[in-house]
Amino acid sequence: MPIKSIAQIKNVKGKRVLVRVDFNVPLRKAGTGLGLSVQDDFKIQKTLPTIKYLISKGAKVILTSHLGRPKGVDNKLSLKPVAKYLENVLKQPVTFLKIERLEDCKTIQPTIEQLSNGTIAMLENVRFIPGEEDNDVKVAKALASSADIFVLDGFAVAHRDSASVSGVAKFLPSYAGLLLFNEVSVLTTVMKRPKRPLVVMLGGAKVETKIPILRHLLQRADHILVGGEIANTYWWAKGNDIGASRVGKEFKQEVVKYCENKKVVLPVDIVAGKEDGKHVKILSTSSPFTVHSSQLAIYDIGPKTVELFSSYFKKAGTVLFNGALGKFEVPPYQKGTFALMKILAIAKAYKVVGGGESVEILKKCGIINRVDLVSTGGGAMLEFLGGKKLPGIEALK
Numbered sequence: 344m345p346i347k348s349i350a351q352i353k354n355v356k357g358k359r360v361l362v363r364v365d366f367n368v369p370l371r372k373a374g375t376g377l378g379l380s381v382q383d384d385f386k387i388q389k390t391l392p393t394i395k396y397l398i399s400k401g402a403k404v405i406l407t408s409h410l411g412r413p414k415g416v417d418n419k420l421s422l423k424p425v426a427k428y429l430e431n432v433l434k435q436p437v438t439f440l441k442i443e444r445l446e447d448c449k450t451i452q453p454t455i456e457q458l459s460n461g462t463i464a465m466l467e468n469v470r471f472i473p474g475e476e477d478n479d480v481k482v483a484k485a486l487a488s489s490a491d492i493f494v495l496d497g498f499a500v501a502h503r504d505s506a507s508v509s510g511v512a513k514f515l516p517s518y519a520g521l522l523l524f525n526e527v528s529v530l531t532t533v534m535k536r537p538k539r540p541l542v543v544m545l546g547g548a549k550v551e552t553k554i555p556i557l558r559h560l561l562q563r564a565d566h567i568l569v570g571g572e573i574a575n576t577y578w579w580a581k582g583n584d585i586g587a588s589r590v591g592k593e594f595k596q597e598v599v600k601y602c603e604n605k606k607v608v609l610p611v612d613i614v615a616g617k618e619d620g621k622h623v624k625i626l627s628t629s630s631p632f633t634v635h636s637s638q639l640a641i642y643d644i645g646p647k648t649v650e651l652f653s654s655y656f657k658k659a660g661t662v663l664f665n666g667a668l669g670k671f672e673v674p675p676y677q678k679g680t681f682a683l684m685k686i687l688a689i690a691k692a693y694k695v696v697g698g699g700e701s702v703e704i705l706k707k708c709g710i711i712n713r714v715d716l717v718s719t720g721g722g723a724m725l726e727f728l729g730g731k732k733l734p735g736i737e738a739l740k
Contacts, residue, residue: 346739349396349494357460362520363507363735364390365497365719366425367514373424379422380618381428385702387499387500389719391432393496394463394519398433401460405406405490405554407507408497409470416443416471427463432720438464443471448485455489469507476505483510493572496520498527499693502723503733519739522719523556527736528694529716530727538660538693542681544652546571547666547698550598552722555729556665557601568608568652570679577602577609578628586615586634586644588641612645620673643669644679651684666698671707683706686714687700697724 365728373380381387390708397404403417406429411420426437434543440451445482451466458464474482483506487493493515495501500508501523511517511606523582533541543564545553548573576590577599591598602609615634616623625645626632634641644652654664664687671677681704687694696705697718701728705711718724727733 348517349518351518357491358492359455360397360402360492360494361405362494363497364408366404368425369409372459376634379424379425383398386719389522393522398461403458404463407464407469410468413470422468432491440464440466440469445485450638451690454491475507478504478506478510482506484514485558487511487514493517494736496522498523499720499723501733502726504734505701513721517739526718533661533663533695540659541661542563542655542659543567544664546570546668548572550576552725554594554597559730561604561606566655567606570610571666573598574609575641581668583631584633585641586636586639609646610648611651612647613641614645615639615641638719642676649679649682653686656687662692662694664696667700684708
């Protein structure tokens with residue numbers, strides 16, 4: 344690996360370690376007068392090993408993260424609820440440090456210096472500081488001035504060229520946290536040395552994010568199973584009437600080119616209906632087909648496609664699953680994705696699942712513990728699989 348893990352640091356006792364995590368988690372109202380609380384702790388739980396490791400080695404841990412997309416200071420996007428959650432989970436105090444301006448980075452330094460070894464501080468939402476997202480060198484230097492070592496443990500933000508991700512690394516000895524190091528290691532192996540056959544399941548929306556993956560993985564995968572908006576775009580480009588289905592019209596030529604590669608496997612039947620789950624029907628895609636109504640759209644794969652795709656999972660050495668196959672939030676359009684996930688869970692292959700909706704789907708299917716790697720990265724994983732160099736990872740080299 345071209346990046347170093349925190350396990351390679353010889354001594355962190357008494358050192359101020361700035362850890363960029365991804366605690367951009369959903370919050371909910373805790374109750375009348377109780378403020379907000381963490382709704383989904385998946386990302387936090389995945390980072391706990393890094394935090395606990397540094398604590399055990401006697402470091403002064405300073406956590407920094409963003410939450411949402413604030414335009415300046417926004418109390419609704421404060422990280423205070425996350426700090427409270429950490430206190431409960433780690434059973435030790437978390438010193439919460441208010442930062443809203445560049446000058447605040449200097450103000451908090453005496454408090455950080457006074458931290459005892461093996462204790463934790465958390466900075467307020469780093470995006471409250473103007474210039475953070477633009478990788479302003481002044482912001483990067485200010486954050487770096489509070490620490491002796493920098494650790495990046497948020498794979499989900501590794502594709503961001505921001506002050507707290509790639510900027511700080513220019514001014515401090517920098518390492519990957521345990522979470523980041525593991526994800527990069529596994530995905531690199533899947534890309535370069537997978538146990539074969541390597542089967543990729545590519546679904547979801549946003550064709551523009553899937554095209555680079557399709558192009559890049561065609562050189563590496565043995566089979567690529569395609570669903571979602573990419574499949575819709577292909578059928579539309581070939582003259583089929585797909586009703587109100589979402590398509591990426593501007594990517595027509597690329598989609599046709601890649602989907603006609605012999606490695607690509609398209610659905611043989613689809614489920615169409617109204618967005619609310621009514622007027623559902625199953626249509627074959629083996630010949631020119633039509634949805635028959637501008638009020639209907641393709642929202643799932645059909646049972647024959649589930650059977651077809653499953654046959655590839657059962658023979659695979661490695662399966663990379665990215666994106667849902669249908670509008671799984673609305674019954675009955677969850678059937679295809681859920682059925683494939685459950686079959687994937689019992690497959691003997693090495694299993695990697697990623698994408699923004701993956702954790703939710705795995706939890707609903709009750710199989711999150713039966714997948715070898717559940718990536719914390721959405722956009723970062725897509726860009727990594729598409730062959731892009733991620734600024735956060737490049738800064739650690």
